[in-house]
Amino acid sequence: MAPELSMSALFDRFRRSAARLLPAALLAVAMPMFDAPPAAAAELAKDLFGRTALPAALPAKSYGFYSKGCFSGGIAIANDGPHWQAMRPSRNRRWGHPTMVALIEKLSREAVADGWPGLLLGDISQPRGGPMLTGHASHQIGLDADIWFTPMPNRRLTVTEREKIGAVSMIRKKGLTVDESVWTPARARLLKRAASYPEVERILVHPGIKKKLCDTVTGDRSWLQKVRPFWGHDSHFHVRIGCQPGSPDCKRQAATNPGDGCDKSLAWWFTEEPWRPNKDPDAPKARDLMTMDALPKACRAVLDAPSPVSEAAVTLGGSGSAIAAAPVQPETAGLPLSASAFLPAQGSPVPLPQWRPDN
Numbered sequence: 001m002a003p004e005l006s007m008s009a010l011f012d013r014f015r016r017s018a019a020r021l022l023p024a025a026l027l028a029v030a031m032p033m034f035d036a037p038p039a040a041a042a043e044l045a046k047d048l049f050g051r052t053a054l055p056a057a058l059p060a061k062s063y064g065f066y067s068k069g070c071f072s073g074g075i076a077i078a079n080d081g082p083h084w085q086a087m088r089p090s091r092n093r094r095w096g097h098p099t100m101v102a103l104i105e106k107l108s109r110e111a112v113a114d115g116w117p118g119l120l121l122g123d124i125s126q127p128r129g130g131p132m133l134t135g136h137a138s139h140q141i142g143l144d145a146d147i148w149f150t151p152m153p154n155r156r157l158t159v160t161e162r163e164k165i166g167a168v169s170m171i172r173k174k175g176l177t178v179d180e181s182v183w184t185p186a187r188a189r190l191l192k193r194a195a196s197y198p199e200v201e202r203i204l205v206h207p208g209i210k211k212k213l214c215d216t217v218t219g220d221r222s223w224l225q226k227v228r229p230f231w232g233h234d235s236h237f238h239v240r241i242g243c244q245p246g247s248p249d250c251k252r253q254a255a256t257n258p259g260d261g262c263d264k265s266l267a268w269w270f271t272e273e274p275w276r277p278n279k280d281p282d283a284p285k286a287r288d289l290m291t292m293d294a295l296p297k298a299c300r301a302v303l304d305a306p307s308p309v310s311e312a313a314v315t316l317g318g319s320g321s322a323i324a325a326a327p328v329q330p331e332t333a334g335l336p337l338s339a340s341a342f343l344p345a346q347g348s349p350v351p352l353p354q355w356r357p358d359n
């Protein structure tokens, strides 16, 4: 579609069709007053958000927290760009806040300029975010993205390959340290490039990768502060950006502690404690309990909002120009960067993770 088709034109279309549907919509609201099952509010959020095909055609706003929320105004990154290929297309998780998607496109270009062959993209979010039927506890508000450590091959992968090919672990089969036969300084450069963007607040990697960076990065080490150890993340890294201007109901995460993080907080990962087997592996996961009531109220409206005219209308392609079609929020457009400033650090000198991943 033409990238210059403006969002306000799209909204006009939605408004017109909404007006036509209004009487029916009122009926639909009025009718079930007596026979709606009281369990409606208890419907699992993952079942509703996991079924959405397209984003909510509203201004870009994140609601709630990375692991408990949703977002509107999402755009997709194309399955193929000049410097990226999206993996696992069947999951339909190429959606993010426009700032997130634009940042991935920029990283793909700058990584290639740095000598990296291009990005293989893992999951961002579902079209309207929210909890997922499978995988990820976070990735719910359009501000998280997984990027593989496996470089993009110099040919286009087939759909089947994108579903089937596995990412290569950077960690030795037995142990917690980097596999020297696969780790390369180019991967450290890629992480440094991702960390260089002010929007990026955290990059999650396996503790062994963090340790490798701690042991080898020379010169400017300030960017290591953003690179945090976490479970999983041995074959991909996880880029998390902060709450964006225009999203007052986006809950910010605690700031990372000052310093390069090559300290006690890293040493903890090389003790036995983080790797103890789960005592209750069959206990329900957060996503299996999260009802609509558990999410911010706005997530119901996000779920019920109209879709854009087509997926193509809200997909960022290789030129990066389609980003102009993303919703803008005039009321916040001129806000200074400090509008998304970090929260003050919380007390603990050793920031330990507060939850484990669900899978």
Ligand SMILES: [Zn+2]
Residues within 6 Å of the ligand: 145, 146, 204, 233, 237, 238
């Ligand atoms: Zn991740």
